[in-house]
Amino acid sequence: MIFNTFVYYLLFLLPSAVLYRHSPAKLRPWIIAVFGGAFFLYFAYSMAGLAGAFCIGIFLWESIITRWYKSGSGWCILGLLQSLLFLGIFKYWNFFTGLLFWSHPNPIRWQGAFLPLGISFFTFEFYHYAWDRKYDRTEPGTLGEYLAFILFFPTMVAGPIKRFQDFLPKLRAQPKQWISDWQIGVTRILTGLTKKFAIADLLSAWTDHLNPHDIRLAGRRALVLWLFAYSIKIYADFSGYSDIAIGSARLFGIRVPENFDWPYGRRNIQRFWACWHISLTRWLTDYVFIPVARLRVGSWKPHVYGAIVTTMLISGLWHGAGLHYIAWGGYHGLLLLGHKLWRDWRGPASAKFIPVFASRVFTYLCVTAGYALFTMDLHTVVLYYSRLLFG
Amino acid sequence: MPDLTPESVLADLQPIFQEALDNRSLTVTRDSNAQNTPNWDSLAHIGLIEMVERRFKVRFGLGEVQDLKTVGDLVDLTIKKAQR
Numbered sequence: 001m002i003f004n005t006f007v008y009y010l011l012f013l014l015p016s017a018v019l020y021r022h023s024p025a026k027l028r029p030w031i032i033a034v035f036g037g038a039f040f041l042y043f044a045y046s047m048a049g050l051a052g053a054f055c056i057g058i059f060l061w062e063s064i065i066t067r068w069y070k071s072g073s074g075w076c077i078l079g080l081l082q083s084l085l086f087l088g089i090f091k092y093w094n095f096f097t098g099l100l101f102w103s104h105p106n107p108i109r110w111q112g113a114f115l116p117l118g119i120s121f122f123t124f125e126f127y128h129y130a131w132d133r134k135y136d137r138t139e140p141g142t143l144g145e146y147l148a149f150i151l152f153f154p155t156m157v158a159g160p161i162k163r164f165q166d167f168l169p170k171l172r173a174q175p176k177q178w179i180s181d182w183q184i185g186v187t188r189i190l191t192g193l194t195k196k197f198a199i200a201d202l203l204s205a206w207t208d209h210l211n212p213h214d215i216r217l218a219g220r221r222a223l224v225l226w227l228f229a230y231s232i233k234i235y236a237d238f239s240g241y242s243d244i245a246i247g248s249a250r251l252f253g254i255r256v257p258e259n260f261d262w263p264y265g266r267r268n269i270q271r272f273w274a275c276w277h278i279s280l281t282r283w284l285t286d287y288v289f290i291p292v293a294r295l296r297v298g299s300w301k302p303h304v305y306g307a308i309v310t311t312m313l314i315s316g317l318w319h320g321a322g323l324h325y326i327a328w329g330g331y332h333g334l335l336l337l338g339h340k341l342w343r344d345w346r347g348p349a350s351a352k353f354i355p356v357f358a359s360r361v362f363t364y365l366c367v368t369a370g371y372a373l374f375t376m377d378l379h380t381v382v383l384y385y386s387r388l389l390f391g
Numbered sequence: 392m393p394d395l396t397p398e399s400v401l402a403d404l405q406p407i408f409q410e411a412l413d414n415r416s417l418t419v420t421r422d423s424n425a426q427n428t429p430n431w432d433s434l435a436h437i438g439l440i441e442m443v444e445r446r447f448k449v450r451f452g453l454g455e456v457q458d459l460k461t462v463g464d465l466v467d468l469t470i471k472k473a474q475r
Binding site: 134135136137270274285286289290291293294304307308340343347348 | 413414430432433434436437438440452453454456457458
């Protein structure tokens, strides 16, 4: 956890935000880029040693390649492929090669594998930029502006996943509202820290490390309670991170996308996903769902149902390199599919109080029921659900 | 497809929106978008685009589909594509 260190606030956030606000427009992107680079080197080194720190080269390499991106150009395709390659090698190499050699020890296992700091997020921003340049949906910006975008350290570790065309005007605007920005930013950071330490970490002491031994010993009520506790913990944890990131960005006078909008109060699973990890949902909609749904191979095209499930399977895989994450994504794909079929069959949803209330509760229960898939390996999760359902 | 005007395309889009967004009393304007129109989510968007393509015998590109923000954008793009 980076956001609970003095180093983050005293060495990086406060000096860079103050310097940024006092600097002329031309220098501002470079202040973010320099502090972002130093932030990456410091924390990547402390987590993964020299190899982790050397991954700063990925940012430098990628930012140089982007200077050749043009509408419809092959360089954009290269950009898309290299984003996937970075993510694939660092995050999924051992997982997929392990599946390939599932019956015996993996001969091509990467023994020293490590995850570069923020790779799940920065590769998605790389991919977005390459795609949107390919379709001419964003201007290129200068090298400094692009480096500021990818090295903007408040959002580097846990999002929200930004879009270059949204970020650029904020980067170019002179930040003027010191007092209100800092009031809002500091309040948001404190809100996030409270969610993280007062709620999430408190519940983590109980929800983490649920293992097969505990599951065999626990009563069914405790297992049910575990699910509810986990649902609160994961929301407080992740939305807490997002609050800190959004609040930190605000100290620069930069507004980044919101990531959570009371997801548990939503009346169907589709609304839940529109309000949970919003920046990821939007990314998946734009760069997975719509391209898959619009895919044409001769006269064949995938059904929109297939696009839904594919998108959610990829969402699951993005959350972690494990079969249970894919299963969790598949579970949510089926929930979304079920909701669409239900709506197609039953027509518009009722607006009366009891059906609305019931659907909100039902949606929350469906989401919560899936959390075991998110946190446990498949063997443990089968044991968990069988104990939960059959005692 | 001759004689397409912004007004005629907008009128032709009304039943398409009503069907795609499952709301028989819906009336969209050029300013309607996903934020101010109930049920216009990404799933409905894909269905909507396919219905418009069938109705006007046009084909939208991937980038174009992603760039559509308002009904007005859809009207203008449909006319542009149909006139090619």
